[in-house]
Amino acid sequence: MAGYVPGEQLNDPDIIKLNTNENPYPPSPRVFEAIHAALTSNSLRKYPQPLGDTFRRAAGRVLNVSPDSILIGNGSDDILTILTRAFVPEDGLMASATPSYILYRSLAEIQGARFEAHRFTDSWALAESWPRGADLTFLPNPNSPSGTVVDPETIVRLAQTLAPTPLVLDEAYSDFTTWSGLELLASTPNLIITRTLSKSYSLAGIRFGFAIAAPELVRELVKVKDSYNCDVLSLAAATAAIEDQDYFREVRAKIIATRTRMTQELAAQGFDVTPSHSNFVWCRRSDRSVKPIYEELKRRKILVRYMSYPTGPLGAPEGAYDGLRVSVGTDSEIDNLLRELKAIL
Amino acid sequence: MAGYVPGEQLNDPDIIKLNTNENPYPPSPRVFEAIHAALTSNSLRKYPQPLGDTFRRAAGRVLNVSPDSILIGNGSDDILTILTRAFVPEDGLMASATPSYILYRSLAEIQGARFEAHRFTDSWALAESWPRGADLTFLPNPNSPSGTVVDPETIVRLAQTLAPTPLVLDEAYSDFTTWSGLELLASTPNLIITRTLSKSYSLAGIRFGFAIAAPELVRELVKVKDSYNCDVLSLAAATAAIEDQDYFREVRAKIIATRTRMTQELAAQGFDVTPSHSNFVWCRRSDRSVKPIYEELKRRKILVRYMSYPTGPLGAPEGAYDGLRVSVGTDSEIDNLLRELKAIL
Numbered sequence: 270m271a272g273y274v275p276g277e278q279l280n281d282p283d284i285i286k287l288n289t290n291e292n293p294y295p296p297s298p299r300v301f302e303a304i305h306a307a308l309t310s311n312s313l314r315k316y317p318q319p320l321g322d323t324f325r326r327a328a329g330r331v332l333n334v335s336p337d338s339i340l341i342g343n344g345s346d347d348i349l350t351i352l353t354r355a356f357v358p359e360d361g362l363m364a365s366a367t368p369s370y371i372l373y374r375s376l377a378e379i380q381g382a383r384f385e386a387h388r389f390t391d392s393w394a395l396a397e398s399w400p401r402g403a404d405l406t407f408l409p410n411p412n413s414p415s416g417t418v419v420d421p422e423t424i425v426r427l428a429q430t431l432a433p434t435p436l437v438l439d440e441a442y443s444d445f446t447t448w449s450g451l452e453l454l455a456s457t458p459n460l461i462i463t464r465t466l467s468k469s470y471s472l473a474g475i476r477f478g479f480a481i482a483a484p485e486l487v488r489e490l491v492k493v494k495d496s497y498n499c500d501v502l503s504l505a506a507a508t509a510a511i512e513d514q515d516y517f518r519e520v521r522a523k524i525i526a527t528r529t530r531m532t533q534e535l536a537a538q539g540f541d542v543t544p545s546h547s548n549f550v551w552c553r554r555s556d557r558s559v560k561p562i563y564e565e566l567k568r569r570k571i572l573v574r575y576m577s578y579p580t581g582p583l584g585a586p587e588g589a590y591d592g593l594r595v596s597v598g599t600d601s602e603i604d605n606l607l608r609e610l611k612a613i614l
Numbered sequence: 615m616a617g618y619v620p621g622e623q624l625n626d627p628d629i630i631k632l633n634t635n636e637n638p639y640p641p642s643p644r645v646f647e648a649i650h651a652a653l654t655s656n657s658l659r660k661y662p663q664p665l666g667d668t669f670r671r672a673a674g675r676v677l678n679v680s681p682d683s684i685l686i687g688n689g690s691d692d693i694l695t696i697l698t699r700a701f702v703p704e705d706g707l708m709a710s711a712t713p714s715y716i717l718y719r720s721l722a723e724i725q726g727a728r729f730e731a732h733r734f735t736d737s738w739a740l741a742e743s744w745p746r747g748a749d750l751t752f753l754p755n756p757n758s759p760s761g762t763v764v765d766p767e768t769i770v771r772l773a774q775t776l777a778p779t780p781l782v783l784d785e786a787y788s789d790f791t792t793w794s795g796l797e798l799l800a801s802t803p804n805l806i807i808t809r810t811l812s813k814s815y816s817l818a819g820i821r822f823g824f825a826i827a828a829p830e831l832v833r834e835l836v837k838v839k840d841s842y843n844c845d846v847l848s849l850a851a852a853t854a855a856i857e858d859q860d861y862f863r864e865v866r867a868k869i870i871a872t873r874t875r876m877t878q879e880l881a882a883q884g885f886d887v888t889p890s891h892s893n894f895v896w897c898r899r900s901d902r903s904v905k906p907i908y909e910e911l912k913r914r915k916i917l918v919r920y921m922s923y924p925t926g927p928l929g930a931p932e933g934a935y936d937g938l939r940v941s942v943g944t945d946s947e948i949d950n951l952l953r954e955l956k957a958i959l
């Protein structure tokens with residue numbers, strides 16, 4: 270088994286890092302206050318809240334869902350692992366779309382399960398007929414690497430097709446688009462939504478994610494998670510971050526403005542740029558591989574994510590399908606990127 | 615499936631909490647400094663080191679092992695979960711001793727594996743013949759709830775019996791006794807040691823544990839863990855804690871001194887007290903259940919862990935076997951406990 274390989278984490282402080290969709294802006298100032306307040310001898314030496322009740326109440330208020338419908342995780346990776354262990358027997362079947370987040374396949378391998386990936390259409394929609402039979406289906410929405418979204422009607426139809434087995438809507442990037450599956454939860458009992466604070470809340474370093482699902486399902490998933498899967502400082506940080514919605518909206522607006530600008534300018538440089546609903550942009554050249562561009566950017570200390578898939582969406586030429594997934598950085602980082610790209614091209 | 619139920623975490627600040635083996639003393643002052651130093655916008659918004667290289671180097675120096683032999687975990691629960699996923703197929707077999715840590719059985723249930731528990735002898739040694747055939751065997755050393763240790767010769771013999779399948783020596787409490795399986799690692803390739811910073815380093819709140827095993831094994835286990843399973847602040851705290859060995863020794867000495875005193879005084883009050891190599895003491899009454907004592911202590915705001923097993927070690931009367939597992943608190947907490955016990959008895 271090869272194992273999942275995360276994006277490069279280089280230590281060079283001069284590097285411009287646009288490869289793992291980290292948020293270029295700091296977390297809310299309230300996060301720092303909350304960590305300072307939680308940093309006591311008693312909180313460090315004692316076990317944390319097993320279910321994260323304080324976070325669950327705060328997130329419940331902000332998202333307008335019951336705290337009982339929230340499951341806390343040590344990053345949304347932890348949530349995806351818990352879901353896999355809860356629903357997928359050995360030699361079971363997991364499914365997703367492709368090209369998409371490659372971790373899903375790794376989770377299937379670790380679980381000893383089979384994995385099927387169904388190709389997106391040429392407009393990054395779901396194919397008309399989606400096979401039934403998977404024990405667990407993951408759909409990232411927005412999708413990575415494309416940054417595209419599938420509409421609510423399609424999600425509901427897919428969930429109904431798959432019922433009673435669960436459809437996991439991986440909403441790691443949903444804060445950067447205009448709708449979320451949250452509104453579908455009440456009427457779609459086999460829908461599970463996962464979220465992370467790594468992207469829109471600038472907290473990749475503290476590892477915090479959560480799931481939102483029917484309370485009776487959450488009660489069962491709690492039995493599968495480690496008893497104390499989130500630590501006291503991460504819980505404090507996550508609670509403060511989600512409570513500061515003003516700051517959150519301000520950062521999101523900056524990212525979306527930069528995304529609009531970089532989409533236009535990358536297109537003007539000849540890239541095929543997929544309109545993004547996320548905090549990254551998917552750029553391809555229709556006539557050639559972009560690997561040399563990735564390598565030359567890296568040489569110039571700009572790190573973007575080079576992704577290559579065995580096949581692209583339907584309609585793409587057969588064979589390897591590659592592109593650059595470029596995180597939305599600060600305006601000055603993106604200016605730098607655009608300048609270097611101009612020199613390279 | 616019932617799921618593992620951790621010890622009660624009551625919020626009442628007046629309660630004396632002697633039920634989950636938390637350390638009654640604060641973590642090293644260097645832990646606070648390290649967290650403050652790590653608390654920057656950049657460290658929070660970026661992903662942490664996937665393998666925890668800074669911690670691995672520090673722990674490698676302190677424990678005199680190669681950093682490549684160390685696997686970091688989000689608490690040692692995370693490590694035990696990773697090991698279960700790596701070694702145990704569905705319908706596989708996991709084994710441990712009994713009475714012992716009840717999480718092992720829960721891990722088997724989550725994995726869909728069978729579980730066998732082999733009874734300790736009446737002196738908390740291992741039975742002469744230990745059955746082969748388990749995919750993974752856990753032995754906590756010191757054991758909980760007894761606080762007893764098995765000697766190195768027996769560990770080596772057991773590992774040889776089980777080879778090539780792994781023997782996991784769960785050393786959550788080994789800092790409170792006089793020997794560790796570390797010295798056996800080089801000559802016992804199927805031995806895996808797990809450690810936690812929750813107990814001896816007063817860091818239950820930050821969730822940090824690790825495994826020590828052959829580097830080629832660690833390389834494979836890395837593929838099973840979540841990519842970023844430890845957060846940046848926990849990594850900083852863990853590194854600072856393990857580097858401050860002077861402070862560690864000072865706290866350990868205090869705990870061992872209190873343990874000696876409470877062992878004598880509990881025995882003087884008529885309890886059967888098992889000599890402890892850990893930071894808790896196992897107390898029973900040979901003539902009756904101790905559940906009423908637990909309940910009366912709780913009413914008086916002293917929380918100890920009441921444990922009841924379907925069977926005791928060999929030689930114990932057949933049927934339920936119960937006792938109080940009392941964490942070693944501060945001297946004043948233990949004075950309080952002894953005073954209330956005297957009133958109750």
